[in-house]
Amino acid sequence: MATRRARTEIIHRSCPLCEAKCGISVEVDRSTGTVATIRGDADDPFSRGYLCPKAYGLKGLQEDPDRLRRPVRRVGSDWEEIGWEEAFELAASRLREVRAAHGADAIGTYVGNPNVHDLGSTLYLGPLLRGLGTRRQFSASSVDQLPKMLSAFLMFGGPLAIPIPDLDRTDFLLVLGANPVASNGSLMTAPDIPGRLAALRARGGKLVVIDPRRSETARLADEHLFIKPGSDAYFLFALVHTLFEERLVRLDRLESHVRGVEAVQTLAKEFSPEVVARATGIDALRVRRLARRFAAADRAVCYGRIGTCTQEFGTLASWLVDVVNTLTGNLDRPGGAMFPRTATGPAADAPKPRKLPYGRWRSRVRGLPEAFGELPAATLAEEIDAAGDESIRAMVTVAGNPVLSTPNGNRLARALESLEFMVSVDIYVNETTRFADVILPPVSPLERSNYDLVFNGLSIRNISKYSPRVLEPPEDSRDPWEILAELAGRVNGASADAVDELVLSHLLSSAVGSPGSSCPDVSVEEARKQLGDRRGPERILDLMLRAGPYGDHFDPERSGLSLEVLRKAEHGLDLGALEPRLPGMLATESGAVELAPALLSGDVSRLRARLSERTADDRLVLVGRRHLRSNNSWMHNIHSLAKGRDRCTLLVHPTDAKRLGLADGARARIRSRIGAIEAPIAVSEEMMPGVVSLPHGFGHDVEGTRMRVARQHAGVNSNRLTDEAQVDALSGNSVLNGIPVEIAPA
Ligand SMILES: Nc1nc2c(c(=O)[nH]1)N[C@H]1C(S)=C(S)[C@@H](COP(=O)(O)OP(=O)(O)OC[C@H]3O[C@@H](n4cnc5c(=O)[nH]c(N)nc54)[C@H](O)[C@@H]3O)O[C@H]1N2
Numbered sequence: 001m002a003t004r005r006a007r008t009e010i011i012h013r014s015c016p017l018c019e020a021k022c023g024i025s026v027e028v029d030r031s032t033g034t035v036a037t038i039r040g041d042a043d044d045p046f047s048r049g050y051l052c053p054k055a056y057g058l059k060g061l062q063e064d065p066d067r068l069r070r071p072v073r074r075v076g077s078d079w080e081e082i083g084w085e086e087a088f089e090l091a092a093s094r095l096r097e098v099r100a101a102h103g104a105d106a107i108g109t110y111v112g113n114p115n116v117h118d119l120g121s122t123l124y125l126g127p128l129l130r131g132l133g134t135r136r137q138f139s140a141s142s143v144d145q146l147p148k149m150l151s152a153f154l155m156f157g158g159p160l161a162i163p164i165p166d167l168d169r170t171d172f173l174l175v176l177g178a179n180p181v182a183s184n185g186s187l188m189t190a191p192d193i194p195g196r197l198a199a200l201r202a203r204g205g206k207l208v209v210i211d212p213r214r215s216e217t218a219r220l221a222d223e224h225l226f227i228k229p230g231s232d233a234y235f236l237f238a239l240v241h242t243l244f245e246e247r248l249v250r251l252d253r254l255e256s257h258v259r260g261v262e263a264v265q266t267l268a269k270e271f272s273p274e275v276v277a278r279a280t281g282i283d284a285l286r287v288r289r290l291a292r293r294f295a296a297a298d299r300a301v302c303y304g305r306i307g308t309c310t311q312e313f314g315t316l317a318s319w320l321v322d323v324v325n326t327l328t329g330n331l332d333r334p335g336g337a338m339f340p341r342t343a344t345g346p347a348a349d350a351p352k353p354r355k356l357p358y359g360r361w362r363s364r365v366r367g368l369p370e371a372f373g374e375l376p377a378a379t380l381a382e383e384i385d386a387a388g389d390e391s392i393r394a395m396v397t398v399a400g401n402p403v404l405s406t407p408n409g410n411r412l413a414r415a416l417e418s419l420e421f422m423v424s425v426d427i428y429v430n431e432t433t434r435f436a437d438v439i440l441p442p443v444s445p446l447e448r449s450n451y452d453l454v455f456n457g458l459s460i461r462n463i464s465k466y467s468p469r470v471l472e473p474p475e476d477s478r479d480p481w482e483i484l485a486e487l488a489g490r491v492n493g494a495s496a497d498a499v500d501e502l503v504l505s506h507l508l509s510s511a512v513g514s515p516g517s518s519c520p521d522v523s524v525e526e527a528r529k530q531l532g533d534r535r536g537p538e539r540i541l542d543l544m545l546r547a548g549p550y551g552d553h554f555d556p557e558r559s560g561l562s563l564e565v566l567r568k569a570e571h572g573l574d575l576g577a578l579e580p581r582l583p584g585m586l587a588t589e590s591g592a593v594e595l596a597p598a599l600l601s602g603d604v605s606r607l608r609a610r611l612s613e614r615t616a617d618d619r620l621v622l623v624g625r626r627h628l629r630s631n632n633s634w635m636h637n638i639h640s641l642a643k644g645r646d647r648c649t650l651l652v653h654p655t656d657a658k659r660l661g662l663a664d665g666a667r668a669r670i671r672s673r674i675g676a677i678e679a680p681i682a683v684s685e686e687m688m689p690g691v692v693s694l695p696h697g698f699g700h701d702v703e704g705t706r707m708r709v710a711r712q713h714a715g716v717n718s719n720r721l722t723d724e725a726q727v728d729a730l731s732g733n734s735v736l737n738g739i740p741v742e743i744a745p746a
């Protein structure tokens with residue numbers, strides 16, 4: 001016992017896998033350098049011991065023999081390990097060559113979801129992308145929340161000025177297109193969704209779910225309404241229409257801070273619940289009753305997520321969610337939709353309105369507008385396939401698997417194969433990285449420290465937690481930031497340290513020493529001195545914390561946050577419930593909430609024009625779903641998570657199954673405009689008739705990957721059916737739900 005106690009150590013941190021950010025306690029055996037157990041941290045003030053099965057998968061990920069630990073270079077159809085110096089030089093020199101011969105835009109970049117869960121990647125991706133100088137940047141944002149970023153910018157002045165449901169204090173939660181019981185929440189950082197929803201019901205609150213599937217969340221709801229995929233904007237307009245017609249609109253405290261109320265009223269006139277009922281599949285009376293109950297609740301919040309974004313009217317639906325909250329007096333008030341005040345943000349509200357970064361350039365082939373510096377992922381394959389000088393010739397991917405996660409994955413695979421050069425920063429040889437010439441793998445999540453720069457800002461409470469590294473990284477390995485900074489430097493003949501210095505000095509000059517900065521009375525030299533001469537993200541984090549709203553502002557007299565303080569709070573700090581932040585934080589030109597921005601109002605004509613078609617459309621359509629034990633495409637190589645029954649099944653309602661001759665357990669052939677795949681059928685009452693569901697992130701049986709467990713649970717790639725021609729016209733976001741399909745027995 002004594003020897004065991006001497007050798008093990010428990011480290012508290014947060015789980016980096018999804019947005020919930022649960023506190024975990026990892027028991028490490030120092031004698032072997034291995035993880036003994038992973039448990040929920042009961043002393044984490046936010047997650048209070050909650051965990052999902054994926055957290056334990058961190059041990060599987062750590063020990064996965066297929067996870068890359070050294071750079072590899074492709075030699076024909078095989079791979080060989082090479083040293084870091086050789087790998088960096090190969091990557092940088094080939095990228096420089098392509099740029100010199102064809103210009104910076106001949107390089108394309110795709111950055112994926114795990115980046116936002118890692119501090120170093122969040123901070124150093126920017127320098128790499130700027131260093132490459134290409135305007136052909138792509139990311140998982142445009143298969144995810146880009147519509148919400150666009151509507152948030154237009155309404156509140158920033159892409160991440162996203163109101164978050166005040167889940168713990170609301171009395172009425174209206175959920176559209178989200179299944180937080182399986183996903184653990186998104187754009188709503190809240191560990192233990194099941195517990196928090198149970199608490200909502202226990203205090204007499206109501207949960208209403210609008211979803212074409214009776215999801216795990218819908219099963220807990222007081223009311224669940226099936227909705228035809230892609231029709232949320234009509235449904236939300238019908239709610240807005242009813243609020244006006246029945247005189248239920250009240251802005252309360254925000255009365256003088258909201259512009260465009262009458263314009264919204266005018267826009268909503270033609271979308272009465274009766275007019276849109278056939279298009280949404282929801283009875284008009286139920287919409288009216290819902291509007292009344294929502295308006296009557298003391299504290300109510302409407303929350304829309306991926307189902308409302310990845311559709312034809314993603315930006316309109318994202319916008320209307322916040323319109324409903326605003327018109328019922330629920331914006332920026334406890335129990336409604338609120339804005340977090342994150343510890344790494346500016347100390348005081350001094351918003352500087354800026355022009356929407358949108359449409360400054362366009363994709364070459366389809367002419368879709370750039371948004372926030374990116375082009376839509378739905379255009380990546382065609383930009384590679386473009387003729388002659390217009391084509392992307394080399395790709396850089398960082399923690400992304402677009403072959404499985406973006407529409408028409410098959411076409412993208414063919415396009416990637418045709419590239420002159422590709423480098424991937426990734427931990428697996430998977431469906432995407434198999435096309436790379438060289439792969440640069442960072443250390444595992446447990447071998448690096450972390451801080452949730454992004455998700456603390458999207459959280460239902462103000463929280464701050466530092467995650468120390470749990471295991472010593474192997475010799476001669478690299479942290480993600482080191483890889484990104486090294487590459488960023490080398491493509492321009494600079495060092496990683498020079499890149500690090502650039503990141504620091506840029507942030508320093510905006511955080512201290514100038515009027516309007518967070519610490520106007522502290523000189524850059526003084527702040528630098530106190531930050532010391534560490535390298536990398538932790539020094540930057542220290543700066544952000546200290547200059548932030550809860551920080552010590554480099555003043556020894558002032559108690560406040562710093563990295564040192566946070567390190568000592570090993571279970572994390574609860575900085576309190578969300579507090580009203582309007583109008584102070586608004587960064588719109590007018591300084592008000594813009595309820596009817598021109599870009600959005602203008603898109604309503606598209607919605608209007610499609611109404612009759614949508615009303616008449618009774619084609620069978622496909623939507624996606626998530627499972628608690630899975631995480632997009634990349635955790636299927638972990639045996640403890642992947643084992644068990646097949647989860648990549650096609651859910652079909654019994655009446656559809658009967659009509660189409662589909663038997664439970666048999667296989668179906670599913671065809672869309674883009675392609676055809678086969679999947680096992682699960683006949684289920686939980687589907688809306690006319691809608692079938694298949695999860696994304698599968699299809700691991702392709703040539704050339706090195707993921708042995710995933711191959712055994714291969715499933716099929718639902719993005720071989722999704723259509724890259726279908727985007728939300730405004731944001732360019734992919735349409736991944738509501739895909740017309742034909743189904744027959746296989
Ligand atoms: N049909 C359909 N498609 C969808 C969705 C859907 O609902 N339906 N959802 C969309 C959404 S919301 C998203 S966010 C995207 C996700 O799209 P992506 O981000 O492109 O895909 P992921 O599956 O998250 O792949 C992550 C990649 O990062 C690698 N990786 C994991 N950890 C690390 C790490 O620590 N460092 C590095 N360098 N690499 C790492 C993995 O090996 C994998 O290659 O998928 C989208 N695609």
Ligand SMILES: Nc1nc2c(c(=O)[nH]1)N[C@H]1C(S)=C(S)[C@@H](COP(=O)(O)OP(=O)(O)OC[C@H]3O[C@@H](n4cnc5c(=O)[nH]c(N)nc54)[C@H](O)[C@@H]3O)O[C@H]1N2
Pocket residue numbers: 018019113144176177178179180182183184185186210211212213215227228229230231232305306307308311623624625626627628629630631632633737738
């Ligand atoms: N276990 C697990 N957790 C995850 C992930 C994962 O892959 N697995 N991925 C993470 C990521 S990257 C993200 S972005 C989040 C996403 O988190 P969520 O937004 O909660 O995503 P889903 O669980 O896919 O739930 C989407 C729901 O929308 C419904 N839906 C589809 N189309 C429509 C529509 O047109 N209208 C309406 N109203 N509903 C529709 C679907 O039936 C589904 O129930 O989850 C994160 N957490």
Ligand code: SF4
Pocket residue numbers: 015016017018019020021022050051052053054055184191
């Ligand atoms: S819900 Fe699961 S995957 Fe998400 S942070 Fe918590 S333990 Fe990790």
Ligand SMILES: [Mo]
Pocket residue numbers: 113144
């Ligand atoms: Mo996502």
